[in-house]
Amino acid sequence: MSEAFIRCEKLTKVYRKGDQEIVPIRDLDLEIARGAFVSLMGPSGSGKTTLLNLLAGIDSPTRGALHIGSNDLARLSRGALAAWRSREVGIVFQSYNLVPVLTAFENVELPLLLQPLSRAERARRAMEALDTVGLGDRASHFPSQLSGGQEQRVAIARAIVARPPLLLADEPTGDLDRESAELVLALLASLHRDRGTTIVMVTHDPEAAARADTLLHLDKGRLAARESRGAEAAR
Amino acid sequence: MSGFTGNLARTAALALRMLVRTKVRATLSILGIAVATFLLCAERAVQDGVREATEASARDTRLIVYRANRFCPFTSRIPERYADEIAAMPGVASAVPMQIVVSNCRASLDVVVFRGVRAEDAERTLAPRLRFIEGSLRDFLARGDGALVGSALAERRRLKVGDRFGSAGVTVTVAGIVEADGPQDRNACFVPLPFLQSSMGGVQGGIVTQVEVEIAEPGTLDRIAAEIDARFAGDAAPTSTRSEKAFAARAAEDLVAIAGFARLLGAGALAAIFALVANALILSLEGRSRDLAVLQAVGFGGRAIAWTIIVEAAALAAVGAAIGAGCAQLALAFGDLSLGAEGVLVEFRPSIASAIGATLAAALVGLCAGSVPAIIAARRSIAEGMRAA
Numbered sequence: 001m002s003e004a005f006i007r008c009e010k011l012t013k014v015y016r017k018g019d020q021e022i023v024p025i026r027d028l029d030l031e032i033a034r035g036a037f038v039s040l041m042g043p044s045g046s047g048k049t050t051l052l053n054l055l056a057g058i059d060s061p062t063r064g065a066l067h068i069g070s071n072d073l074a075r076l077s078r079g080a081l082a083a084w085r086s087r088e089v090g091i092v093f094q095s096y097n098l099v100p101v102l103t104a105f106e107n108v109e110l111p112l113l114l115q116p117l118s119r120a121e122r123a124r125r126a127m128e129a130l131d132t133v134g135l136g137d138r139a140s141h142f143p144s145q146l147s148g149g150q151e152q153r154v155a156i157a158r159a160i161v162a163r164p165p166l167l168l169a170d171e172p173t174g175d176l177d178r179e180s181a182e183l184v185l186a187l188l189a190s191l192h193r194d195r196g197t198t199i200v201m202v203t204h205d206p207e208a209a210a211r212a213d214t215l216l217h218l219d220k221g222r223l224a225a226r227e228s229r230g231a232e233a234a235r
Numbered sequence: 236m237s238g239f240t241g242n243l244a245r246t247a248a249l250a251l252r253m254l255v256r257t258k259v260r261a262t263l264s265i266l267g268i269a270v271a272t273f274l275l276c277a278e279r280a281v282q283d284g285v286r287e288a289t290e291a292s293a294r295d296t297r298l299i300v301y302r303a304n305r306f307c308p309f310t311s312r313i314p315e316r317y318a319d320e321i322a323a324m325p326g327v328a329s330a331v332p333m334q335i336v337v338s339n340c341r342a343s344l345d346v347v348v349f350r351g352v353r354a355e356d357a358e359r360t361l362a363p364r365l366r367f368i369e370g371s372l373r374d375f376l377a378r379g380d381g382a383l384v385g386s387a388l389a390e391r392r393r394l395k396v397g398d399r400f401g402s403a404g405v406t407v408t409v410a411g412i413v414e415a416d417g418p419q420d421r422n423a424c425f426v427p428l429p430f431l432q433s434s435m436g437g438v439q440g441g442i443v444t445q446v447e448v449e450i451a452e453p454g455t456l457d458r459i460a461a462e463i464d465a466r467f468a469g470d471a472a473p474t475s476t477r478s479e480k481a482f483a484a485r486a487a488e489d490l491v492a493i494a495g496f497a498r499l500l501g502a503g504a505l506a507a508i509f510a511l512v513a514n515a516l517i518l519s520l521e522g523r524s525r526d527l528a529v530l531q532a533v534g535f536g537g538r539a540i541a542w543t544i545i546v547e548a549a550a551l552a553a554v555g556a557a558i559g560a561g562c563a564q565l566a567l568a569f570g571d572l573s574l575g576a577e578g579v580l581v582e583f584r585p586s587i588a589s590a591i592g593a594t595l596a597a598a599l600v601g602l603c604a605g606s607v608p609a610i611i612a613a614r615r616s617i618a619e620g621m622r623a624a
Contacts, residue, residue, distance in 0.1 A: 058532065058617040079536045086534020097529045097621075101256035111533040113245040158533065 005034035010064035024050040026221035039209035042218035090159030094171035105139035129157035149180025250543035264515040268555025276563030278501035279589035289484035300446040308335040335444040346575025347402040351431030370411030381410035512604035528620025537613035544609035552601020
């Protein structure tokens with residue numbers, strides 16, 4: 001069994017809305033091995049996106065521990081979390097979230113602006129990432145000039161350009177037609193296979209989830225079930 | 236370039252790229268700031284003009300002798316012979332009797348001030364302090380209706396040598412265009428004294444409006460002014476003598492009051508710049524909350540986000556201020572604006588120092604205005620940013 005890369009212990013997230021307390025993640029214990037491809041499934045409100053946000057350091061846990069690699073995310077300051085995100089995590093959103101006034105190339109280059117790289121090296125890596133997603137010839141296009149599937153592939157290029165060990169994807173095929181969704185899923189699978197990137201993907205789509213080697217079912221903020229395919233990558 | 240400064244430079248370049256690509260928003264903000272800076276520069280020009288015309292200095296050597304208790308060129312009448320008596324007083328270098336006729340006694344943007352001078356005074360006293368751009372003193376002395384026109388008045392009225400022009404019932408022929416150091420000379424129209432006296436039918440020969448006195452030693456202005464007034468105190472036409480700057484300040488009280496009001500306009504212009512930049516950035520933050528959240532998601536920290544907003548504010552303010560100041564310089568340079576009251580003229584001239592000062596003030600205010608939105612953006616969480624989009 002591989003060593004755990006992601007480890008959640010009694011992880012709890014509580015939101016307060018007036019007097020009301022909402023607990024999307026409750027006492028969650030979870031371990032994910034390095035290099036795993038995990039799909040997170042569950043009904044709406046089960047806490048999938050909240051868990052993904054916690055894993056990305058976008059949100060902070062209310063209680064419990066969250067370790068990713070050697071970092072205890074609950075103890076990192078906002079600045080340290082940002083720096084950690086720039087090195088260790090790539091995020092793919094359902095609605096792509098490309099910056100509309102930047103070209104595909106410039107969107108992909110964004111995470112590299114925070115690294116001490118020369119302009120030439122940034123350009124080389126950004127083009128390499130665009131080539132990886134098959135959009136090298138669309139580098140100078142703005143998001144409005146791309147199809148939804150192409151936008152999502154640019155978003156994936158942006159997520160992988162800094163070569164992070166962890167890729168988090170929130171419904172990456174949710175807004176795509178079947179053909180584009182297939183392309184995106186194939187891309188994620190090849191990143192997992194060829195680069196050993198740990199991928200955690202939230203999805204409602206059983207066909208998309210089937211691409212992963214581990215399926216985690218969340219319900220009411222707790223782990224309800226897990227299915228492993230091939231190597232046991234998650235416990 | 237170190238990692239920190241490299242990050243600053245790269246994120247600044249990103250902020251500018253994003254700003255340039257939101258052309259409508261950037262252009263509207265820059266135009267607003269440019270207009271406010273234009274007003275600020277105009278206000279600075281008013282202050283500079285009033286200061287130049289009215290602020291005394293230790294180097295001043297000129298006195299104006301006026302009829303006591305009279306404040307308007309139309310009512311001040313003193314005997315021409317006073318000039319000869321004053322010229323003979325110890326410490327006095329020269330005394331020039333002058334008839335003053337103005338086209339408008341009240342505050343006005345286009346006042347023509349005729350200054351009637353004797354031929355001998357034109358040669359001895361006036362010529363040395365004037366520089367001829369066109370024409371000559373000989374041409375002036377050769378004509379009974381000749382006029383030496385100050386450069387500012389010539390530009391304002393588009394006059395050249397040989398032109399005839401009239402105002403306040405006086406019609407003259409331009410014999411020379413002259414440059415001078417002081418705003419009063421630059422805006423005056425010097426004509427022969429007898430010609431001006433005869434043109435003003437009601438004013439008899441031998442009577443002038445004022446005597447312009449040059450003293451030999453700076454620092455003796457007050458003493459000599461007191462001596463002059465004492466000499467004529469028992470005469471039928473007692474005098475009131477002040478330094479030229481003090482005289483201008485009293486005669487142009489209305490203009491000084493306008494300058495005080497202009498100072499409020501200047502403060503208002505700075506407030507407008509603050510509001511414009513802050514408003515532009517806050518609205519832009521609302522519209523770009525998702526973009527900023529994305530930047531945070533890919534690793535931009537709060538400081539980097541704040542820095543992009545500050546760079547944007549500084550760029551908007553600097554470009555708007557530079558455009559506004561540049562337009563103000565052009566308008567002041569080509570507009571030849573001056574404001575006159577009771578024969579005293581205040582010029583509004585372009586000044587590089589004032590333009591730089593106004594640009595820096597506008598840019599600084601813009602920068603301050605950007606700090607609040609920058610803090611808001613830096614403190615907003617990614618989740619909030621995504622939700623707000």
